[in-house]
Amino acid sequence: MVDGSKSSADDYSLSVERLIPSELAGLRLDQALARLFPEHSRSRLAAWIRAGRVTVDAARAEVARKVWGGERIALAAARTPHEEPYRAEAIALRIADEDDTLIVVDKPAGLVVHPGAGNWSGTLANALLAHAPQLALVPRAGIVHRLDKDTTGLLVVAKTPAAHTHLVRQLAARAVRREYLALAHGAVAADGEIDAPIGRHPTARTRMAVTARGKPARTRYRVLERLAGATLLAVSLDTGRTHQIRVHLRTIGHPLVGDRTYGLPAGAAQSEALARFPRQALHAARLALTHPATGAACEWRSPLPSDLHALVQRLGR
Numbered sequence: 001m002v003d004g005s006k007s008s009a010d011d012y013s014l015s016v017e018r019l020i021p022s023e024l025a026g027l028r029l030d031q032a033l034a035r036l037f038p039e040h041s042r043s044r045l046a047a048w049i050r051a052g053r054v055t056v057d058a059a060r061a062e063v064a065r066k067v068w069g070g071e072r073i074a075l076a077a078a079r080t081p082h083e084e085p086y087r088a089e090a091i092a093l094r095i096a097d098e099d100d101t102l103i104v105v106d107k108p109a110g111l112v113v114h115p116g117a118g119n120w121s122g123t124l125a126n127a128l129l130a131h132a133p134q135l136a137l138v139p140r141a142g143i144v145h146r147l148d149k150d151t152t153g154l155l156v157v158a159k160t161p162a163a164h165t166h167l168v169r170q171l172a173a174r175a176v177r178r179e180y181l182a183l184a185h186g187a188v189a190a191d192g193e194i195d196a197p198i199g200r201h202p203t204a205r206t207r208m209a210v211t212a213r214g215k216p217a218r219t220r221y222r223v224l225e226r227l228a229g230a231t232l233l234a235v236s237l238d239t240g241r242t243h244q245i246r247v248h249l250r251t252i253g254h255p256l257v258g259d260r261t262y263g264l265p266a267g268a269a270q271s272e273a274l275a276r277f278p279r280q281a282l283h284a285a286r287l288a289l290t291h292p293a294t295g296a297a298c299e300w301r302s303p304l305p306s307d308l309h310a311l312v313q314r315l316g317r
Contacts, residue, residue: 016074020068027066028066032073049063089130094107096302103131103156104157113125124143138158138160147284156287176289177286178288180237183282183312195218214241215241219235221233221234230274258279281311
């Protein structure tokens, strides 16, 4: 068996050679690779096979090819196209916790999570690569879930491919618990639940909406405090759709304070304090999951950021 890897801020590759053991005889190639490389998801391995990054006895192979034991597998994983813009940048990060497996970041408002159109630098991914260069070998710089640019709070990052796969599977199984603090317009009458599918808006393609053709989405909320013109809510997600909290709260007539996309319509009555708040009033306050390496139950909490705390205090007076 030959294992080798190289990495830098601008380029990386991971090459591995292994023999198929006889006990895997009869399996499809992607199934066998999933047994040999449990640190990678089967979908990721299948994508590498289709991209020609896996050879069997020095020849390109198909995902469905059967293996019979004794074949030499060569895996050459490299940066995928969507990761090309990722560059290390010295950007200050607030680290809530870190070990050899995870980083828990307390994200500030205004920080974009992933590089993309109009934001190829200055993102959380760029900052993470400078903080922990080994993240160049982990898909998407270790980021397994995201927060909107102006949403603050806790976000977990995997430092190894194995941890990344483990966390993605936890998310898919809805085993990662996330609770948000949200300041919503108006007086929310009582605790409740919103069960309404979310998909791309039929005409405004940069927005999401409740639509019959969307994916299932469920949001639960509890009233924490009623304030002048707004209600402070604790919100938890059973699903993780794009803009889920923002869309669902709009649906029940209590959009997030400061939300320029899904908030109150232009000209709607609101106090000066609410109208002047510059971002959506949403904070990821609690994160709970199973540690990928130890199996321990882990939980982190983050207090309201200063701008949102000041607004809540002002409305409470």
